[in-house]
Amino acid sequence: MVSSNAIRYAAQHLLNVAFPSCSDPHFEVSPHDGCAVVKFGDVVFRIPLFNDGQWDSFLSGTADVAHVRNFDNSGKIPLFFATGDDFHSGLSDNEITVSSDILTPSFALLSCFEERVSAHFDSHGRSMYDFSLASKYGIIDMPLVDEYAMLLRKAVRELFPGKFNVSPRRPRTVLTHDIDILERFRSFPQAMRSILGRDMLLNRSLKDTVESFRNYRDWRKSRFNDPYVKQILDFIDMSEKNNVEQHLFFKAQKSGESDTTYDIFGDFTEKVVQEVCSRGGDVGIHGSYASAVDPQLLAEEKSRLEKVAGRKVSRSRQHYLRARFSVEPNSVEVWEEAGISDDYSVGFAERCGFKCGTCHPFPFYNVAEDRPSSVIEHPLVLMDGTLFDYMKLGVQDSVAIAKALKMKAYSVEGDFTVLWHNHTTTRNYRELYETVFLNLLV
Numbered sequence: 001m002v003s004s005n006a007i008r009y010a011a012q013h014l015l016n017v018a019f020p021s022c023s024d025p026h027f028e029v030s031p032h033d034g035c036a037v038v039k040f041g042d043v044v045f046r047i048p049l050f051n052d053g054q055w056d057s058f059l060s061g062t063a064d065v066a067h068v069r070n071f072d073n074s075g076k077i078p079l080f081f082a083t084g085d086d087f088h089s090g091l092s093d094n095e096i097t098v099s100s101d102i103l104t105p106s107f108a109l110l111s112c113f114e115e116r117v118s119a120h121f122d123s124h125g126r127s128m129y130d131f132s133l134a135s136k137y138g139i140i141d142m143p144l145v146d147e148y149a150m151l152l153r154k155a156v157r158e159l160f161p162g163k164f165n166v167s168p169r170r171p172r173t174v175l176t177h178d179i180d181i182l183e184r185f186r187s188f189p190q191a192m193r194s195i196l197g198r199d200m201l202l203n204r205s206l207k208d209t210v211e212s213f214r215n216y217r218d219w220r221k222s223r224f225n226d227p228y229v230k231q232i233l234d235f236i237d238m239s240e241k242n243n244v245e246q247h248l249f250f251k252a253q254k255s256g257e258s259d260t261t262y263d264i265f266g267d268f269t270e271k272v273v274q275e276v277c278s279r280g281g282d283v284g285i286h287g288s289y290a291s292a293v294d295p296q297l298l299a300e301e302k303s304r305l306e307k308v309a310g311r312k313v314s315r316s317r318q319h320y321l322r323a324r325f326s327v328e329p330n331s332v333e334v335w336e337e338a339g340i341s342d343d344y345s346v347g348f349a350e351r352c353g354f355k356c357g358t359c360h361p362f363p364f365y366n367v368a369e370d371r372p373s374s375v376i377e378h379p380l381v382l383m384d385g386t387l388f389d390y391m392k393l394g395v396q397d398s399v400a401i402a403k404a405l406k407m408k409a410y411s412v413e414g415d416f417t418v419l420w421h422n423h424t425t426t427r428n429y430r431e432l433y434e435t436v437f438l439n440l441l442v
Contacts, residue, residue, distance in 0.1 A: 001049065001050060001051065001052055001055055001104075002055070002104055002107055002108075002113075003370050004029070004031070005370050005371060006104075006107045006111070006365070006370065007029060007036055007049070007103050007104070007107065008029045009107060009110075009365055009372055010102075010103040010104070010106040010107040010110065010145075011027065011029055011036070011038050011103055012027075012372075013106065013110060013145065013149075013358070013360075013362050014102070014103070014106060014145070014148060014149045014152060015027055015038075015040060015149075015152075016149075016360070016362075017145070017146050017149035017150070017169075017358070017360050017412070017413070017414075018149040018150065018152045018153040018156075018166075019040075019153065019166055020166070020167065020168065020169035020413065021166055021167035026040075026041075027039060027040040027041075031049075032046075034048060034049060034051070035047060035048050035049060036049055036103055042094050042160075043094055043095075043096065043156055043159065043160075044094055044095040044096070045095075045096050045098060045152065046095060046096070046097045046098065047098045047101060047102060047103055048081075048083065048098070048099075048100065048101050049101050049103065049104060050080075050081065050101050050104045054080070054081050054101075055104060058080055058104070058105060058108070058133075059108070059113075059114060059117060059133075061133065061136030061137065063080045063081060063137075064080065064081050064082075065078045065079070065080060065137065066078070066079045066082040066085065066100070067079070068082075068085070068086055068087050070142075070147050070150070070151070071147065071150035071151045071153070071154045072150075072411060074411070075142070077139075077142060077144060077147045077148075078137055078138075078139065078144070079099065079100035079102075080100055080101060080105055081100060081101065082099045082100040083099045083100070084099035085099075086099060087099060087100075087151045087155065088151075088155050091155065091158060091159045094159070096152075096155045096156070096159060098152075098155075102148040105144070105145075105357075106144075106145045106148060106357065107365070108133065109133065109134075109144065109145055109355075109356050109357030109358070110145060110356055110357065110358065110362060110364075110365060111325075111364070111365035111367055112127070112323075112325050112346065112355075112356065113367060114127070114132060114133050115127045115324075115325045115326045116325060116326055116367060118131060118326065121326070122349075124289075124320050124322055125292075125322065125324050125326075125327070126320070126321065126322060126323075126324070126349060127326075127348075128348075128350070129348040129350050129351040132348070132355070134348075134351075134353065134354070134355060134357075135351075139354070139357070140348075140351055140352075140353035140354060140355070141353050141354070141404070141405070141408065142354060142408065143354040143357055143358050143359045143408065143409065143412050143414060144354070144357040145356070145357035145358045146357070146358050146359060146360060146412035146413075146414055147412065149412070150412055153166060168413050169360075169413040169414075170413070171409060171410040171412075171413050171414055171415065171416070172244075172245055172415050172416070173244055173245075173406070173415075173416045173418065173440060173441070174244070174245045174246070174247075174378065174415050174416065174417040174418065175235070175239055175244055175245070175246040175247075175418055175420070176246070176247045176248075176249065176317065176344055176380075176417060176418065176419050176420075177232070177235050177246070177247070177248045177249065177419070177420060177421060177422055178249045178286050178317060178319075178419060178421055179232065179248060179249060179250045179251065179286065179421075179422055180251070180261060180286070180319070180421060180423065181228060181261055181262075181421075181422070181423045182228060182229065182261070182262040182268075182269060182272065183223065183226045183228055183229060183262070183268075184215070184219075184226055184227050184228045184423070184426075185215070185216055185219045185226055191216050191219075194212070195209060195212040195213060195216065196209075199212050199427065203427070203428055205427070205428070208427040208428065211426070211427070212427070215227045215426075223268055224272075224275075227425075227426050228422050228423050228426075229272055229422075231422040231423075231425045231426075232248065232272065232276060232281075232422050233275070233276070233279065235248065235281075235422065236248075236276065236279045236280065236281045237279075238441065240280065242441045244441060246281070246282065247282045247283075247284050247315055247344065248276060248281050248282065248283055248284065249283075249284045249285065249286035249315070249316070249317045249344070250264070250273060250283060250284075250285070250286055250305055251264065251286045251288065251301075251319065252264040252285060252286075252288075252301035252302070252304040252305040252308075253288055253301070254304075257288075258288070258289065258290060259288040259289040259290070259319060264301075264304050264305065264308055265304070265308070269308070270308050273305070273308050273309050274308070274309070274310070277309050277310065277311060282315070283305065283309050283311070283313060284313060284314075284315030284316055284317065284342075284344070285298070285301055285302045285305050285313050285315070285316045285317075285340075286316075286317055286318075286319055287301060287316055287317070287318045287319060288301060288319055289319050289320060289322060291318070291319075291334070292318045292322040292323065292324050292331050292334065293324055293327055293329060293330070293331070293334060294334065295329060295333070295334040295337035295338050298316070298334055298335070298338040298340075299337070299338040299339065302316070302338055302339065302340070314339065314340060314341040314342060315340070315341070315342045315343070315344065316335060316338075316340045316342070316343050316344070316345070317343065317344040317345045317419075318331065318345040320349070321345055321346075321347055321348075321349050321380070321383075322345070323343075323345040323346050325367070328368070330368070331343075331345070332364045332365075332366055332373050332375055333366065333368070335364075335373075335375045336366070336373055336374055336375055340375055341374070341375065341376060342361075342375070342376045342377075342378060343364070343375050343376070343377050343378070344377075344378045344380060344417065344419075345380070346364075346377055346379050346380060347379060347380030347381070347383065347419075348386070349383070349385070349386060349390060350386065350390040350391070351386065351390070351391065352381065352382045352383065352386050352387065352391070352401060352402075352405060353381065353405065354379070354381065354408075355379060355380075356377070356379045358379060358414065359379060359381055359408075359409040359412065359414030359415050359416065359417070360412075360413075360414045360415065361376050361377065361378050361415065362376065362377055363375065363376055363377070364376070364377040378415065378417055379417065380417050380419055381405050381409060381415075381416055381417050381418065382401075382402055382405055382406075382416070382417075382418045382419070383418075383419040383420075384419065384420045384421060384424045384429075384432070384433075384436075384437070385421070385424070387401065387402075387432070387436070388429075388432055395431055395432055395435050395436065398432060398435075398436045399435060399436055399439065402436050402439075402440060403439075406440065416440075418437075418440060420433070420437050425437075
């Protein structure tokens with residue numbers, strides 16, 4: 001069984017999502033006869049809790065599962081070890097009896113708890129989708145925790161018809177861009193290898209070859225004409241035009257350091273970062289490979305970016321989405337110690353969807369210290385490389401997945417957080433970029 005702090009944490013998130021108009025809603029949680037009794041205003045929720053055996057069974061993927069209609073009747077969602085056929089087994093006076101433990105599974109998903117007991121990690125130390133709770137229970141395409149919250153809201157409205165008003169949260173598309181590669185062209189020899197070696201010989205694309213020579217000609221006039229740099233600035237313009245929240249994550253290594261693709265103190269890098277800031281772009285740190293478990297290194301990289309940008313940096317995303325919670329220090333401890341307030345690293349590299357069961361920002365849990373951390377997590381829903389590198393989808397299948405995930409995120413009033421790199425917008429990526437990414441702004 002999980003701790004009372006963890007149960008309270010899960011209840012807090014469910015109530016925040018269910019009743020967004022109540023900022024920091026006041027509630028009380030007390031144990032009673034194997035249940036959590038949650039008192040929220042005039043409402044009492046009686047929620048059964050897993051016993052030790054059920055908790056172990058849930059984590060192993062062998063829990064008894066019943067499926068019930070979700071809050072808007074668009075599909076079905078799982079309940080674990082349910083005592084009835086519906087989400088709640090009764091409404092009486094001011095009390096709602098939920099037929100399944102929705103707190104413990106919510107905590108497990110929000111905290112990525114499964115990673116602490118898993119033996120399955122990829123070559124980068126990342127948790128693997130195939131061994132995840134999301135895979136075992138088939139819930140990657142649904143924000144299950146948010147679905148539970150919406151069912152709580154629906155039950156309260158049934159108990160107090162016409163009396164309980166909720167101001168819905170406005171769902172958002174949040175665009176994020178990792179600047180893994182700052183420039184395509186760096187010299188004449190390198191440019192020719194890129195154009196002739198890749199576009200002409202490898203991809204055998206006359207169209208891309210001609211376009212690349214044009215880009216190279218423009219780059220010779222000004223490095224700001226480099227297609228990858230131009231795309232960074234275009235990202236800012238399109239987010240402003242469409243009134244969409246956006247964050248750009250820059251690496252901050254120096255020449256000669258591990259995981260370096262551009263020097264943060266290089267003259268042109270500084271010019272690009274400062275131009276982004278002057279245009280109103282929000283700059284975050286794209287923590288290097290090793291910084292995922294090294295708070296001093298992440299703090300140093302953040303300090304470098306702050307020096308170049310001339311402003312405080314408080315947002316982060318780890319390179320390779322390398323958020324790690326099975327080691328010490330784990331990533332949430334690293335982020336706290338490095339002074340990160342908001343992180344965007346949590347998502348599966350190989351599968352789009354709702355890894356944490358939510359698409360609402362939430363404070364990540366420090367399991368080692370059994371407390372909510374000071375870091376707000378913004379879970380990743382869709383990444384370009386996941387679609388065409390890992391899942392190897394074509395354009396139309398990518399469009400279908402992107403639309404479905406956005407619709408689901410919006411249905412629970414959450415954030416559809418997207419990662420699209422500046423270098424996956426041209427040449428053989430162009431159709432995906434124009435057909436998938438640009439349509440997300442509509």
